[in-house]
Amino acid sequence: MSSETPSTTPPIVPDKPAANGIRLADRAYTAIVQIILDEQLAVGDRLPAEDKLATMFGMSRTIVREALARLASDGITQARRGAGSYVKRRPSERLGSHMPMADIAATLGTYEVRFVLEAEAARLAAQRRSHHQMDAIEHALEALRTALLSNAPAHDEDWVLHRAIAEATANAAFLPVFDHLQDAVMRILRAGVDISRSRAPEVIKAMMDEHDAIVEAIRAQDADGAALAMRWHLSQGRKRLMP
Numbered sequence: 001m002s003s004e005t006p007s008t009t010p011p012i013v014p015d016k017p018a019a020n021g022i023r024l025a026d027r028a029y030t031a032i033v034q035i036i037l038d039e040q041l042a043v044g045d046r047l048p049a050e051d052k053l054a055t056m057f058g059m060s061r062t063i064v065r066e067a068l069a070r071l072a073s074d075g076i077t078q079a080r081r082g083a084g085s086y087v088k089r090r091p092s093e094r095l096g097s098h099m100p101m102a103d104i105a106a107t108l109g110t111y112e113v114r115f116v117l118e119a120e121a122a123r124l125a126a127q128r129r130s131h132h133q134m135d136a137i138e139h140a141l142e143a144l145r146t147a148l149l150s151n152a153p154a155h156d157e158d159w160v161l162h163r164a165i166a167e168a169t170a171n172a173a174f175l176p177v178f179d180h181l182q183d184a185v186m187r188i189l190r191a192g193v194d195i196s197r198s199r200a201p202e203v204i205k206a207m208m209d210e211h212d213a214i215v216e217a218i219r220a221q222d223a224d225g226a227a228l229a230m231r232w233h234l235s236q237g238r239k240r241l242m243p
Helices: 024-038 050-057 061-073 093-097 101-128 131-148 155-167 174-180 182-197 201-219 223-240
Strands: 077-080 084-087
Touching (some): 024 061, 050 061, 061 077, 061 084, 093 182, 101 155, 101 182, 101 201, 131 155, 131 201, 155 174, 155 182, 155 201, 174 182, 201 223
Antiparallel strands (some): 077 084
């Protein structure tokens, strides 16, 4: 597709905080995603240059650069030295049915927190979990399996499993931080299951296999294995939000 400045994307108000409190970089992030979708840019297509995006959005290049860095971190774009930014993965258009476009940057941004929080939670759970906590994790895993292999939504069961792992850290400080992310994480879980069910059955199987690997490592008290399995699951989950 052409990298000409899209004519259909309206300019964003000048470089100042929005009245609704959304960060400027998040607004630029959302606008760039909207360009990818509206202009039907394909994987490998080049985005408009930073200065063009800054002019289109009425923002500084610094803000646009921050948004592009976040998009690259989320696996949506890829920067090529001296050549600009290119589409690496297209966000699924089904995402819009689970969250407002204005929330996409903040919602996907929770993955960065989850990589740190949940990988360490899985590590500590493997080291510290009690027999009772292991039973709770196993029960949550089987409830998720039943939901995923049916037509049930499955996001509540997914949340309960991840929270049971956080509880098994024997560190109560994990829970309020984890619970603070609940709204954003639940949007992601709903979207992930919905998008995965629109694809081949192997996608849901892979999702279940990832959870099995996490729980197996916790059961075996393999701390490093549990942390790696959690990071892999989260990285694959983020990819599943793309077509």
